[in-house]
Amino acid sequence: MSEALKPTLHPAAVSAKVMAITSGKGGVGKTFVAANLAAALTRRGQRVLVLDADLGLANLDVVLNLHPKVTLHDVFTGKATVDQAIVKAPGGFSVLLAGSGMVEYSRLTPEVRDEFVRVLKGLLPRFDVVLLDTGAGISDVVLFAISLAGEVLIVATPEPTSLTDAYAAIKVLSMQQKRRHVRMIINQTVRPGDGRAITGQLQQVLDRFVSTDTGRPVRLIHLGDIPADPSVRDAVMRRQLLSLNNPNSPAALAIAQLANKIDETVLTPNGS
Template sequence: MSPDLPLVFSVTSGKGGVGKTNIAANLACCLAQEGKRVVLLDADLGLANVDVVLGMTPQLNLFHLFHEGVDLSQILCETPYGFRILPASSGMSEMLSLSTGQKLELLEAMDALEGAVDYLIVDTGAGINDNVLYFNLAAQERLVVLTPEPTSLTDAYALIKVMKLNHGVEHFKVLVNMVPDAQTARDMFTRLYKACDHFLSGVSLDLAGFVPRDPAVRKAVVNQRPFCVMAPDSPACAAVREVARTVQTWDVAASLDGNIKFFWKKLLFRH
């Protein structure tokens, strides 16, 4: 990765309840612990909970950017964990579907961060609604989170299918969360891989890693702290650290697919 070009990746899922936001927050922690400049964007605009997971109560969020003209720098919020967040609102119906103008406004506002961030992690909502698809398209890489449940698998496939057939996106990273063992993770990945290989020609999947089911995760959630801070020696933390190391090997140049991106001006200039 070029030192002056941020890598933007989404953490996304077809189904809610797979631990997506927790994974995003702990990846941010691990990358920050390695000296990386990280911003975590809460892109679940109508049901935001990054701040809840981190035990924070920001006074401003993306609602104020779109509806009150507040500058992005005022919304950007430092966490106690070495990274910053861009919080969103919860229970605001106006945020459930961004207009084209608002989407472009956000991309323009984010340009101010380009020299001050190494990784922008975009925690999307679950499912295949317009906001979810938009933020996945605007990211350079997509990390699809699933769990060892049939519904999680089918919903992850549905998200990948829509992204491929409607938007031409072919490359996805996969993380299997809450697994009892490594073999279960590999089995789930293989099932998703085979379905995509059979029905979605051209789609490529990479297993970015897996996170074991770990009681330390539940305790951290209840205490509204990242488990990589509260239980740094836990199996779940070790697994997320490994995923963070994998993230640092991802190549921005190899991941562009023609859809408009965060920091798109920088990307166009680079090429």
């Protein structure tokens, strides 16, 4: 990777109002969390935009059952304005969707990087919080999108492969982007307390094996758990937000608690 594209923390990442929702591997419910968290934050009075930063393999439109005529690809190529690309999602928040199958976005180029920063800077004054729904893993595109965020939320499940990949992602973020902390959301937990225990185990591994310039490993902040819940699959298959499809389900209530914690500890001036 060239020095010009090395994914260090970008100067645009100056505010906690930009939050990257990411994961070490796919299939852990990252986009589901992003969409439903956006709806929950909107209900709390926040002006929320979800930007589909999974360039080339976008699926936020599928989760929300949206069929956009204008996408982020059109904005990047100058065929449309940002205002033309922003649409309202069920749940009341705004979304800026990326086009699927765009091979040109499988690698980060200076042009894509510059357009991404330009678009994001233009959005910041208009919203209280911008959620970046990134791709999974540690590709150049994913790491660059994360570098634009003041806060990182990693979604993982209790499965060993998910935790191994989450550890790898956190290690990269700690060493390359000098992240001081990362917030953890453990999805599909079986018992109360499982997620906090998993976060603690990951922290022990980081403490032992990952060293940073400061001598202190990245600190994992356990944001919360989302319990395994059959209503999630039903909502996903119906392409509906769980908060609208079944607002009193265990998973929907857990996401509402996550939104409450983010609102009170991240989006407030004295948030941790």
